[in-house]
Amino acid sequence: MADLRGGDLSRLRQLNSLTAIRALRRAGPLTLSALAERTGLSRPSMKEVTDELMALGWVEEVPPSQGTMGRPARRYRFRADSGYLVGVDIGGHNIRAALSDLDGEILAETRQPVLPDAPLGERLAAIERAVTGCLALSRTTVADLWTIAVGTIGVIDVEGRVIYSAAVPTWRDLDLAGKLREMFPCQVLIENDSRLAAMAEARRGVAKGARDVVFLHVGRRMGAGLIIDGKVHRGFGAASGEIVMLPEARWFDAPEHLNTCASVPEGTPPEDAAGHTLAAARNGDPVAAGAVERYVDDLAVGTAAMVLILDPQMVVLGGGFSRSADVLLEPLRRRLERACMRMPEVRASTLGDECVVVGAIDYAVDHLDDQLFTPDRGPLPVSR
Amino acid sequence: MADLRGGDLSRLRQLNSLTAIRALRRAGPLTLSALAERTGLSRPSMKEVTDELMALGWVEEVPPSQGTMGRPARRYRFRADSGYLVGVDIGGHNIRAALSDLDGEILAETRQPVLPDAPLGERLAAIERAVTGCLALSRTTVADLWTIAVGTIGVIDVEGRVIYSAAVPTWRDLDLAGKLREMFPCQVLIENDSRLAAMAEARRGVAKGARDVVFLHVGRRMGAGLIIDGKVHRGFGAASGEIVMLPEARWFDAPEHLNTCASVPEGTPPEDAAGHTLAAARNGDPVAAGAVERYVDDLAVGTAAMVLILDPQMVVLGGGFSRSADVLLEPLRRRLERACMRMPEVRASTLGDECVVVGAIDYAVDHLDDQLFTPDRGPLPVSR
Structure with a gap:
């Protein structure tokens, strides 16, 4: 990253420049007049601002629109690159x-x-x-x-x-x-x-548009992320979402039901055991199905705690086990229907491992x- | 409430009038010039707006400040009454x-x-x-x-x-x-x-200024209210705070430890039993003290669930039992210290029954x- 040029920086910090950048980021290429209208600046002041932003490398000119009559107006774009x-x-x-x-x-x-x-x-x-x-x-x-x-x-x-x-x-x-x-x-x-x-699911994934989301980050480990009023809820000391630490919520040992299932072939690496159990349950193995039932029993307790406390619009099943949403989602939904005052939507992550x-x-x-x-x-x- | 006058109403709804009302509510009596400065309106437009608000009964003139030199400027106030x-x-x-x-x-x-x-x-x-x-x-x-x-x-x-x-x-x-x-x-x-x-404690009570608060509304019934990012958290279907509905959180029957304590004199009305137990514990009765311990054991489980999920700045013990905060607060704090990742402040309500x-x-x-x-x-x- 290049060093900062002090004089330019102090001017860059003017709200005008920042408003212009935001307008360009949101709207794509704009003419000076369109920019002036959106920012409330006069056209000459707007010109000064764009010149400055071009000198700093944040903004560049793009070719005028095709088929414009008369002298084409210059257009500017935010340099995302x-x-x-x-x-x-x-x-x-x-x-x-x-x-x-x-x-x-x-x-x-x-x-x-x-x-x-x-x-x-x-x-x-x-x-x-x-x-x-x-x-x-x-x-x-x-x-x-x-x-x-x-x-x-x-x-x-x-x-x-x-x-x-x-x-x-x-x-x-x-x-x-x-x-x-x-x-x-x-x-x-x-x-x-x-x-x-949780943020990714609320921005780009299955929870897009939902204001209150409980995201279950479940796989070999159990975690949770909360979106409240459209924002990630961090907590006062950045320690929110740690329901796994409460023994009564039964999350901490929940994956053991899948890891220690008798259907898992001998010699399976420990990190693949849960995947085996989930696959066997999908294929109708009754022992594996029992292990999955016990896993979902425990998953549902901690999840119900979050749903009863927050009353979210949606619960998203995410993390590594969301690949097995076909096996997990319905049993989870049934248990939450019994436990919760108001039933949220329960959906599988669309972003998976990403x-x-x-x-x-x-x-x-x-x-x-x-x-x-x-x-x-x-x-x-x-x-x- | 008087009927609305249509024409006035449509004008009243102009943002200018509303901005003027807000300025007056926040700042107390203001002159036309001060109001114009705060709202960004011209002085003549401001005069029109205040005339309109006076006609609607929202604003009135107050006597000019004492000791002003020259012709004293008119001042206006919001009629809170x-x-x-x-x-x-x-x-x-x-x-x-x-x-x-x-x-x-x-x-x-x-x-x-x-x-x-x-x-x-x-x-x-x-x-x-x-x-x-x-x-x-x-x-x-x-x-x-x-x-x-x-x-x-x-x-x-x-x-x-x-x-x-x-x-x-x-x-x-x-x-x-x-x-x-x-x-x-x-x-x-x-x-x-x-x-x-919860809102009252965050506005006027012990949690004033805290952005994230778990309010325990405990007494003969158990309830909870959440302040998140400075606002009351209602939930998608107005059903937040219902941890009492989760059996594993041990809130629902918690008051029974106090109601059924052997120290309560025979013939005590059921609604006074818990108060008797709390008073006896304060006075050193070991049976009552045991009942209070068991009550706080249960209270701490549901409370720890909320603290682990939300990581609030403060937990407020409110409701009827907050009168016995001297007996309840320290044992609750000790249990939360063991159960929680990050320990919040734990304080007693200052508003009590109000x-x-x-x-x-x-x-x-x-x-x-x-x-x-x-x-x-x-x-x-x-x-x-």
């Missing part, structure tokens, strides 16, 4: 990364398998490879990166430290934001993976928008 | 009502005891007496009432119907909003009592504000 964003999903078994332009359009994706008991250094190296892989795929360099947004397993704090993860023993007491800033000289954002997945990495990109785009409209949020990058 | 609001708390054992001006300043209060098993007609008659008592106390008439806001026991729907109440058998399948509109020819708002109590009726007044004031700024929310009253 004036910088890039990376989203990262740090899971127990996989590191995923995606690279997008500033509008969140995904241009490259990578995945790196990693063992849950891998040493810390190995996991960090896999993260670095996943990100540099995205840069190579999209022929960009680390200098073009504006923001890396990370969704991680484990409990985080508001400063982007990982406190602890039940699934990955080495993933604790870690200044993750600091480590990533050492690797990549750009802005780093850290968020809980289930919250980012949900966290896509949510991380959406989070980075939102953060950029926030910066554009909150001048004291720190310096804005200058495009190269 | 141009209409009145009533808040009602419909409980199992009491009906409370309060009357306030349009700024929410409480001018009169009444209470009517009522038996939980009283027939429906008796409870409705008690509500009518409580409200008309407030009118008599404050020498106002029903024609001066703009809004009645009601907090009620039981589960309601978004149209203000009472679906069901576990505590009061006759309180079900009831068009409460419709019944109240038959009694009082004004706007009627219905809300769950715990949500209004919390619902005060919350109902705040709700009516908010609703008036909403109407002022959402022109399609229906007609505005004209002051008499």
